[in-house]
Amino acid sequence: MPRSIAVKPTLQPELFAYSFPVRVYFENTDAGGVVYHAEYFKFLERARTEWLRHLGFDHQALAANHRAVFIVSSIVADFLKPALLDDLLAVSVQLESLGKVRCIFVQEVRREDEVLVKAKVTVACVTGETFKPVEIPEALRRKMEASV
Amino acid sequence: MPRSIAVKPTLQPELFAYSFPVRVYFENTDAGGVVYHAEYFKFLERARTEWLRHLGFDHQALAANHRAVFIVSSIVADFLKPALLDDLLAVSVQLESLGKVRCIFVQEVRREDEVLVKAKVTVACVTGETFKPVEIPEALRRKMEASV
Amino acid sequence: MPRSIAVKPTLQPELFAYSFPVRVYFENTDAGGVVYHAEYFKFLERARTEWLRHLGFDHQALAANHRAVFIVSSIVADFLKPALLDDLLAVSVQLESLGKVRCIFVQEVRREDEVLVKAKVTVACVTGETFKPVEIPEALRRKMEASV
Amino acid sequence: MPRSIAVKPTLQPELFAYSFPVRVYFENTDAGGVVYHAEYFKFLERARTEWLRHLGFDHQALAANHRAVFIVSSIVADFLKPALLDDLLAVSVQLESLGKVRCIFVQEVRREDEVLVKAKVTVACVTGETFKPVEIPEALRRKMEASV
Numbered sequence: 207m208p209r210s211i212a213v214k215p216t217l218q219p220e221l222f223a224y225s226f227p228v229r230v231y232f233e234n235t236d237a238g239g240v241v242y243h244a245e246y247f248k249f250l251e252r253a254r255t256e257w258l259r260h261l262g263f264d265h266q267a268l269a270a271n272h273r274a275v276f277i278v279s280s281i282v283a284d285f286l287k288p289a290l291l292d293d294l295l296a297v298s299v300q301l302e303s304l305g306k307v308r309c310i311f312v313q314e315v316r317r318e319d320e321v322l323v324k325a326k327v328t329v330a331c332v333t334g335e336t337f338k339p340v341e342i343p344e345a346l347r348r349k350m351e352a353s354v
Numbered sequence: 355m356p357r358s359i360a361v362k363p364t365l366q367p368e369l370f371a372y373s374f375p376v377r378v379y380f381e382n383t384d385a386g387g388v389v390y391h392a393e394y395f396k397f398l399e400r401a402r403t404e405w406l407r408h409l410g411f412d413h414q415a416l417a418a419n420h421r422a423v424f425i426v427s428s429i430v431a432d433f434l435k436p437a438l439l440d441d442l443l444a445v446s447v448q449l450e451s452l453g454k455v456r457c458i459f460v461q462e463v464r465r466e467d468e469v470l471v472k473a474k475v476t477v478a479c480v481t482g483e484t485f486k487p488v489e490i491p492e493a494l495r496r497k498m499e500a501s502v
Numbered sequence: 503m504p505r506s507i508a509v510k511p512t513l514q515p516e517l518f519a520y521s522f523p524v525r526v527y528f529e530n531t532d533a534g535g536v537v538y539h540a541e542y543f544k545f546l547e548r549a550r551t552e553w554l555r556h557l558g559f560d561h562q563a564l565a566a567n568h569r570a571v572f573i574v575s576s577i578v579a580d581f582l583k584p585a586l587l588d589d590l591l592a593v594s595v596q597l598e599s600l601g602k603v604r605c606i607f608v609q610e611v612r613r614e615d616e617v618l619v620k621a622k623v624t625v626a627c628v629t630g631e632t633f634k635p636v637e638i639p640e641a642l643r644r645k646m647e648a649s650v
Numbered sequence: 651m652p653r654s655i656a657v658k659p660t661l662q663p664e665l666f667a668y669s670f671p672v673r674v675y676f677e678n679t680d681a682g683g684v685v686y687h688a689e690y691f692k693f694l695e696r697a698r699t700e701w702l703r704h705l706g707f708d709h710q711a712l713a714a715n716h717r718a719v720f721i722v723s724s725i726v727a728d729f730l731k732p733a734l735l736d737d738l739l740a741v742s743v744q745l746e747s748l749g750k751v752r753c754i755f756v757q758e759v760r761r762e763d764e765v766l767v768k769a770k771v772t773v774a775c776v777t778g779e780t781f782k783p784v785e786i787p788e789a790l791r792r793k794m795e796a797s798v
Contacts, residue, residue: 229696232709236380237380237561247540266736282579380551381544396529399529430726528681528682
């Protein structure tokens with residue numbers, strides 16, 4: 207994992223990590239004065255979506271051209287420190303493993319050098335209509351493999 | 355409008371108003387310590403959905419049987435007082451006008467006798483695929499008319 | 503775990519599980535046509551909050567009387583099947599372990615007999631101002647112990 | 651109002667409008683396949699917050715230095731066309747009027763040349779603790795006046 211993750215979207219091939227910036231707004235906070243825990247899962251998904259776009263794919267095109275939709279099948283997350291209103295966060299995406307249907311991402315939410323959240327997210331490729339598992343489209347798989 | 359709206363779902367035909375209870379959780383609050391303003395629009399929609407269910411209809415069945423989807427086409431809302439974590443609110447639904455395609459609801463969010471939010475919500479019936487306006491299904495319209 | 507969880511809030515002491523009903527509204531769904539994964543964490547928290555209220559405590563009172571706030575410190579969740587618009591779900595709460603500061607809940611989201619989501623949620627008691635760990639207030643601890 | 655609003659944050663003083671880009675993610679959509687109506691109010695607030703930051707102020711500093719919090723006191727919104735997953739939107743901020751305590755913003759959500767949402771948002775300055783109206787801090791007011 208990189209020591210410090212830039213807040214602009216960047217690919218750091220030598221580190222195998224992509225990072226996407228997220229700003230904390232009122233919508234993300236709760237009455238405890240910090241980011242509401244479920245909001246971090248939105249941040250993690252924004253970063254995975256932008257990583258996908260960086261590889262040349264988006265959700266609408268995957269659904270239209272390949273009838274493929276990615277769904278989250280499991281999540282493990284540790285909330286280490288709270289993020290606050292107005293914070294500028296960096297959310298990293300690292301592809302840990304790549305199967306035929308599933309892939310596992312290791313992700314972090316950072317505020318400068320502090321790691322606030324660590325997560326492992328398993329994503330599965332399914333058909334849009336029936337949610338049956340399907341293989342990750344070949345063109346995308348090759349891009350994903352090249353990123354690991 | 356009724357003086358006091360019960361917190362259990364009730365139809366008050368003499369008052370033309372339906373009321374649905376909503377509890378405030380952390381998910382609904384923000385760092386200001388109160389309910390985040392956009393959350394009230396979810397509360398208003400929950401109440402309209404339960405009113406629809408009370409009339410014998412739900413969104414899935416309307417889409418499956420009538421290819422009809424209701425969308426919000428305009429909103430006017432006044433936020434008078436803030437709701438707080440753990441509050442039990444009552445959200446009223448009153449059908450103000452009923453056109454062929456559109457209908458207008460007057461709604462309030464209350465905490466006991468206090469009105470926290472007043473809103474007027476215009477809802478339009480459209481086809482699920484193309485979002486073109488369609489007439490409100492006849493069976494539903496008759497139920498709606500009977501409720502006014 | 504109980505075979506079938508009632509949709510009305512009930513304490514089932516012989517089974518050590520509490521269950522709370524949650525209805526799925528448009529606000530909870532995404533363009534995939536199913537409940538958005540992060541929404542389940544809101545459902546899980548609503549059920550824990552209602553379980554707490556069932557024990558005689560709420561968040562506002564814990565903060566005011568004990569300066570104690572509960573935060574989620576880790577989550578493990580498996581998303582097995584998708585929930586759909588209009589579904590009526592049952593969300594269970596089972597206290598698995600109870601430490602001085604932390605406790606672990608095993609929770610499930612069910613639609614009738616189907617388990618849709620399984621989760622383990624670790625919650626920590628902290629001071630509201632500084633988010634430093636503090637012991638779970640004694641009066642609450644005794645109620646929690648009695649529930650296990 | 652400008653014919654076309656750039657998707658990068660820009661101040662267009664001759665047009666009195668600021669524009670902020672917002673990407674649509676799964677979190678913002680609903681089972682109708684479009685952006686859920688309440689999400690637009692988050693987009694509108696993100697743009698107002700970034701406009702405030704552009705003027706040199708943020709919410710944390712206003713609360714810490716001036717005990718001032720901005721709350722939304724009323725909203726009028728027309729939803730003209732739906733935004734879709736993956737859309738890149740431009741959200742404009744135009745200060746329409748500036749009182750001692752309240753100010754009114756005219757805002758639009760656009761996708762290239764199409765106006766999707768038009769809104770008028772009244773914001774009031776209150777004390778963070780008691781939500782009593784207070785005057786907008788002088789330093790901020792001067793910046794706001796210069797922007798009109």
